[in-house]
Amino acid sequence: MRRKAHSIIAGFVLTITCNFLIAQDYSSSIVSGFKERKDKALHALSNYRAPDTFRIHALIKVISTAIISKQRQELVAYCDEALLLSRKLNYLPGTAICYNWKGNFYKGLSDVTTAHIYFDSAIGLSNANNQGVLQKYKADANRGKAWIFYEQENFHAALSHFFQALSYYQDGDRTAAMHLYTVIANTYSRVNNFEQATVYAAKNASLADLDTNRMMKAQAYITLAEIYVRTRKLALAMNYLDKINPYIPDPVQIMVNSGYYLNRGQVHFLENKFDSAFYYYKLAYSIASNSHHMINMTASLYYLSNSALKLGKLDSAKMYAEQNLRVAEKNKARIGKINALLNLADYYHATKDNYRAYDFLHEAAALKDSLLLEANINQINTLAAIYESDKKEKEIQELEKTKQQQATAVKQQ
Template identity: 20%
Template structure:
């Protein structure tokens, strides 16, 4: 355990001591549950349940899902596979509702591990391969290293050792880059396990013996228990090939005992079963049938608590229930999508109708405006023509006005001349008429006196004056 890890654990404990009922406290509880997962199962369960209770209280769905997964992982290590799957599927259902793809991937991986422990490697591979795709999409490198390690382990059990080693190499490469000593150590143990399958027990033991020091640094009792149990198996297999068997038997018993101690400290049924199974094999090889029987009996009790028909059926029911619920959810989602599609179609049709009506209104309005425009244009054209006519008439009137003014001026001038002429005529006529009047009066008087000579002279004078006046008038006309 590094100093930094201790500080982190202490800081998380401080968060919990604040006794706040909030999301940060839920997160701290779940992190502590994971922290104790490979050290103290009971503590891990305690913090996981505390996180679940608080998440439900504050209605924090993501926290509820993560808490179920925390509890599920403790049940997996304890060998309570039915309970672990029940938790994982509950978490998965919430993850799917929240569309939390990364958490879905984590639960797939956890479900895959349970199937592996139950011996269904093909199903384990199926779930973990789904996890790989999700982790790649989310660029979750740390998780990718872990799932590669698990897939390598599955291929080892399928006797596809070359494929397994490829995955272990990928795991170690990523783990070194991200400084994940836990995953690197686990992958190293799996490589040693591969060597055992190849019957290279000595080389396997050399690698296994490098692991405890690394495991203690990260305080991982699960890796310690598995490693010691595997060392015991390796020594047992070496003993069968050696003449001096007792030394190897003793080493096998020694490491099995250490493995069992770590498994008991963890309270892990699966690891205890693994250690007791190793002890049974060693005692049997030593012909110590009494102790072999005792170990076998303990192994069977623990193993039966892990695997029995009822639990197998219960697990199958959990998965069937999840699949049915998932199918039902898919159907409901499809129905919702269908209803949504219908609403969208109706909405679309309504929009189209509105657009068409709007278009028609715009079209009618445009035609009306166009007609108004044409009428206005025609009116403007007529008005323009009228204006032109008016201008022409105005110009003609102006010309006529000028002409009239000119004529008026000439008339005035002529009138003045006429007046002057008439004045002259009047003057010229005045004297003759005065003469005629005067002589007529004299003729009247002489006629009364019968003075004919004078009358004759007056008559001649009147004749001459009248003749001159007539000529004057004739000239004027």
């Protein structure tokens, strides 16, 4: 009975996803220097008292000093003034920037309905006007909407908006394009489309080979390494993890560190080197816990419990599983909760308490069934998003093909 139930829910093991694109070390100068940046911008603002575009730009510099939600809350009044003045002067770039700032502000407050309204307003403003500069703000709005859908695990809708952002950035901003290649690859991984995930991760790695920024390299390589881990191509995974090794640990990009340790642990676990796996999982958990990164916390705890069982550390296996269950329930992470329940089922099976093991498996299976039911209900709503993301991807591929043909024609002249 236990084996049958376990096979039913095996596909729901949490994916390691390293969201290092938006995760910063809050002890870094980027965040800790907020007061200095804000004071400098406010001092500059005092030089522009007339209600004109110069003041709008000064106000935008003030609100641009905020990176995280807590900082944005201090600057809402400055955004409101910039938005009001931009509308009064019909200054569209200022209006679009403020719409996106408001979208990110409400996203940080978890008010995604209001966030979408502001992002959609920025997109609508850009669609209604032909100013080239507005296309950047449209791309930024699409990226903001994509992150909301991603965090809601609506991955197909997320892909649609990530592709729309990529269509703007892929030709003019290599850094932004690399970030988007990374998250597109991660998103395809989350829906188990490893073929497409590999395509975009490989594009990113190719750009990384040309880049001098070590963290851009690390982000690209770790994305590809993670895909190879999940597809059990361990030699290829280790090749890219070894490329990252000189950059680890990085003092700022903590989620790169966490992702590196998680994937390194996974390789060792799959090679039955459980002591080494346990060591790397502990490093990954320490980082994820200190940064309060829920996805990597639950992943680390799940794998720690698994490897502890393999090493015969039964008390530790139970401790990590129970801790994972608390974290998952607190954050309403249902897949994380399933994994914690599986860990507890494994623990009680190992201690010969098969009745309790079955109870935990039964609870995990029931939760899994509720997820499947919800997915079926939402399937109709996601079909349009799937179509749009596929269409946008094909448009980008056609554009790249045309550019290659043009380049070939120029060389032959």
